Amino acid sequence: MTVRVRFAPSPTGYLHIGAARSALFNWLYARKSGGKFLLRIEDTDLQRSTDESTRSIIEGLEWLELDYDEDLMFQSDKGPEHRAAADRLLAEGKAYRDFTPKEQRDDKDVKQDIRARAKANEVEGFDERSNPYRNLSKEESDRRAAAGEPFAVRLKVPVEGKTKFDDIVYGPQERSHSEIEDLVLLRSDGHPLYNLSVVIDDIEMGITHVIRGQDHLTNTHKQILIYEALGAPVPRFAHLPLILAPNKSKLSKRKHGEVVSLTTYRDRGFIPAAFRNFLALLGWSPPEGKEILSKEELVQLFALEDIGRANAIFNFHENDPRRWTDDKALWMNSEYIRTMPLDELLPMVKAELRANKLWREEYDDGDREWLLKTLDMIRQRFFTLKDFSNQGRAYFSDDFDFDETAVNKNLRKEPRLRELLNGLADKLEAVEPFNAQTAEAALRSFADETGVKSGLLINGSRTMLTGQAVGPSMFEIFEVLGRDRSVQRLRSGIPFQ
């Protein structure tokens, strides 16, 4: 039996990182087992579903490099099949028509409503099988339906017995039928509901393993009842622990904003491989403990059995621009930026520089060597791709800003510095050939001649040439920027104004 798994998001917003991780785990399992990874868009709630969300989901998967097999499927195309299945269950007496008038519920406080009602039912010794229409005669039911009376279709859950399944992550699960209500399969307007739709689609797609969030753990019993009523084989299930916010609440767009959206990471300069790597470590850990893992290594090491059961906290820091997302995610990204093969990094940096009008066509041929050398130098202390266009701007353009604190610290503190730097410029102008070694020699001898510490000149130069207080070795910077630009920037005097 070949493995077939699916990722089935509903397109009611951007792809959030919890969903992205579900997709990742499904994908990993499919690739690991030589099976198929399918994508299904659960857009049955037409009011809330948008094409834009669907696009963002597909883009998100592409960005993470999670390729799917076979055709993309839209659940809304399958309405007739879902209704047919419900009709069949009805005909076989495994479901019944419920003529109770539809209750209007405000989406806002349903939760509260449900609890209040459940509590009340509890006191009265409510029986889940007490629906008066459950045992309505077939004739009567057919007659009322034919007369046009609206009805919902409910599954006739057996009175006795229980459903069982062995979750790959959570272990054996059991639930008595008496705790499961006769769930609605079809709304009174004929619209199929979630639990029916997933089951029918999963059957039709031949899904062998359902890998999804733990929030569906208890729903699984209802779904198994549907599989059984339909006489279809029940797939294996693997439920994933949830990803929570720092205060242990569920991650949500409304409460937590863009940190939970996958596209944010793309837009703020994450390397896909780094984010994928980070995501994989949320709830799962490799047997050997090695954490920096390529896509191939992830596929090779991944096992559903190694997934943990406790919910994971996504530890981002609201109100802290420097640590706007999880520390480990940021660290992972910097790790990738400074250690990944340069030629793989290059296209991403190119896109970043392009977007900021810092890219020059010569970087593709004549200046390619220079570019690679420069990138290799500056990437050592970068955290995201954005840094190439922000902190790294001075390497690609003469139009860059001076950091105020850097100017104060490295330039204004010593009144003679402006003059000294001009002198250094004169000295460097005569250096031949001009490279890191010769520039260092020149600077150090100039320091001796003028009786100042070389550090003063070095730090001053760094701020003059890059606008910043921190960065790579100064002599490397001289070499990368070249004599002309170095000299020109040393003389510019701009930050002193």
Added chain:
RNA sequence: GGCGCAUUGGUGUAGUCGGUUAACACGCUGCCCUCUCAAGGCAGAGAUCACGGGUUCGAGUCCCGUAUGCGCUGCCA
């Protein structure tokens, strides 16, 4: 309210059939390196393994209870 699931340092996790100095990564502190900041090296702080009982010679590991969190309990998905 009922049912289910979970609970190891700030965070992510490892802890095999119960034997213990509770391990690793991120973060944090200090030192080294040094022209700055990173990286790297070294050292370190931080966990009464949610709490309370029990079983046992011995429990993070087994059992029971409590608490907390989360989920489901909907003609939402």
